[in-house]
Amino acid sequence: MKQLHKQSSPNHWRDEAIPSSQTPPYSPKTLKHPRSLSRSLNYLLKEQRLLFILVGILIGSTFFILQPSLSRLNPSEPKPPIPRSISIPIHESRTVPNRGSKKGGVGRVPVGVGRRRLRIVVTGGAGFVGSHLVDKLLARGDDVIVIDNFFTGRKENVMHHFGDPKFELIRHDVVEPILLEVDHIYHLACPASPVHYKYNPVKTIISLLNYKTNVMGTLNMLGLTKRIGARFLLTSTSEVYGDPLEHPQKETYWGHVNPIGVRSCYDEGKRTAETLTMDYHRGAGVEVRIARIFNTYGPRMCLDDGRVVSNFVAQAIRKQPLTVYGDGNQTRSFQYVSDLVDGLMALMGSEHIGPFNLGNPGEFTMLELAQVVKETIDTSARIEFKPNTDDDPHKRKPDISKARELLNWEPKISLREGLPLMVSDFQNRILNENEGKGNK
Numbered sequence: 001m002k003q004l005h006k007q008s009s010p011n012h013w014r015d016e017a018i019p020s021s022q023t024p025p026y027s028p029k030t031l032k033h034p035r036s037l038s039r040s041l042n043y044l045l046k047e048q049r050l051l052f053i054l055v056g057i058l059i060g061s062t063f064f065i066l067q068p069s070l071s072r073l074n075p076s077e078p079k080p081p082i083p084r085s086i087s088i089p090i091h092e093s094r095t096v097p098n099r100g101s102k103k104g105g106v107g108r109v110p111v112g113v114g115r116r117r118l119r120i121v122v123t124g125g126a127g128f129v130g131s132h133l134v135d136k137l138l139a140r141g142d143d144v145i146v147i148d149n150f151f152t153g154r155k156e157n158v159m160h161h162f163g164d165p166k167f168e169l170i171r172h173d174v175v176e177p178i179l180l181e182v183d184h185i186y187h188l189a190c191p192a193s194p195v196h197y198k199y200n201p202v203k204t205i206i207s208l209l210n211y212k213t214n215v216m217g218t219l220n221m222l223g224l225t226k227r228i229g230a231r232f233l234l235t236s237t238s239e240v241y242g243d244p245l246e247h248p249q250k251e252t253y254w255g256h257v258n259p260i261g262v263r264s265c266y267d268e269g270k271r272t273a274e275t276l277t278m279d280y281h282r283g284a285g286v287e288v289r290i291a292r293i294f295n296t297y298g299p300r301m302c303l304d305d306g307r308v309v310s311n312f313v314a315q316a317i318r319k320q321p322l323t324v325y326g327d328g329n330q331t332r333s334f335q336y337v338s339d340l341v342d343g344l345m346a347l348m349g350s351e352h353i354g355p356f357n358l359g360n361p362g363e364f365t366m367l368e369l370a371q372v373v374k375e376t377i378d379t380s381a382r383i384e385f386k387p388n389t390d391d392d393p394h395k396r397k398p399d400i401s402k403a404r405e406l407l408n409w410e411p412k413i414s415l416r417e418g419l420p421l422m423v424s425d426f427q428n429r430i431l432n433e434n435e436g437k438g439n440k
């Protein structure tokens with residue numbers, strides 16, 4: 001090795017020129033150092049080499065400083081092709097490298113670099129609320145993974161994102177575990193409308209409850225959140241207040257729920273999900289957020305799912321009488337979906353756990369709502385009365401002062417402004433009544 005080293009040394013020829021009688025004793029490298037240093041300096045200073053090196057360093061560092069902002073300014077940059085629809089079975093689900101922030105926060109961002117792109121899971125992201133949330137998260141620049149079993153959701157709700165490399169869709173039932181590494185988890189998956197949860201009450205319980213066999217939805221997502229150190233947001237509901245004895249409802253109200261009624265699988269399921277969420281927070285230090293959502297409406301709601309706004313709008317478009325259950329004097333408040341999405345994102349981004357009421361405090365009787373629908377769609381629409389359903393709450397109206405104060409959030413869109421925004425979507429889908437058949 002020593003021999004080889006000597007031969008390849010640049011000093012080799014000069015060393016050979018020294019007569020053997022004058023050959024100095026072997027000297028360690030350190031003694032040669034000053035000479036080779038001065039030679040290196042000479043080499044650098046000759047022919048302006050140093051100047052060229054400095055200019056090269058300057059150009060390189062300028063490129064690396066400017067590169068992120070240049071790529072942001074150039075949205076037309078071609079995107080790598082990916083399949084139109086990505087559906088990844090559990091064993092193929094992508095696990096990504098640990099993203100550093102174990103607390104799911106955005107972390108400190110150096111000036112001029114911009115907000116760190118988050119990786120976000122939305123369970124139930126192909127549903128009504130979920131798909132609007134996905135739109136907004138992607139528009140903000142985050143990576144979004146939708147998990148949905150299409151029980152009530154539709155691929156059409158998120159189809160416009162197929163081909164976007166920041167979007168992934170996984171057909172998966174949240175009652176089964178899944179492993180992904182993300183920063184935030186919005187947990188919306190749940191059969192949420194009366195028609196669906198009454199149709200399959202045991203499944204609803206499965207999505208929500210805490211016992212080993214029928215609990216796995218919320219529990220799985222909380223377990224995942226704990227494991228990867230993410231932040232979890234539960235979309236609970238105003239149904240946790242049951243048929244309320246306090247009006248309007250504040251978050252401090254514990255509710256008045258029939259535990260054995262036809263609606264209990266949903267109401268009690270969400271109450272248990274809230275309990276689990278808080279227990280994971282208290283017991284395991286998991287970062288959680290709880291939103292209690294009041295009636296929300298907008299484009300992409302399921303047709304004929306038994307919710308009053310979608311029922312009235314679909315009936316008016318089909319020229320059918322609007323069905324009012326009971327005397328029509330029970331009250332509800334109606335929030336446009338974009339207001340809710342803003343509230344959910346404000347809550348996820350805040351340092352507050354909740355629960356927070358997210359709803360529009362405007363209060364309408366069912367008859368008043370029917371009137372607004374008539375004025376918006378068809379003034380000649382008739383109203384038809386039917387006997388009321390069991391355990392239908394008499395009144396509902398959120399007190400949103402907590403969200404106003406701590407999240408700086410309040411709804412912006414009134415019922416009269418919001419209703420027309422969902423009508424054209426319903427008209428198109430009703431014209432194509434085969435919706436849903438064949439795309440599941």
Ligand SMILES: NC(=O)c1ccc[n+]([C@@H]2O[C@H](COP(=O)([O-])OP(=O)(O)OC[C@H]3O[C@@H](n4cnc5c(N)ncnc54)[C@H](O)[C@@H]3O)[C@@H](O)[C@H]2O)c1
Nearest residue numbers: 124127128129149150151152153173174189190192293296
């Ligand atoms: N829209 C409202 O007025 C309202 C009010 C209160 C609470 N919420 C809550 O908001 C969330 C979203 O509601 P929505 O109105 O968008 O309902 P939705 O039915 O349109 O969406 C629910 C989504 O969850 C999916 N899903 C159901 N069970 C699943 C499972 N086991 N695994 C994977 N995916 C599953 C469905 O396919 C659907 O895409 C729900 O948790 C609901 O309880 C909604």
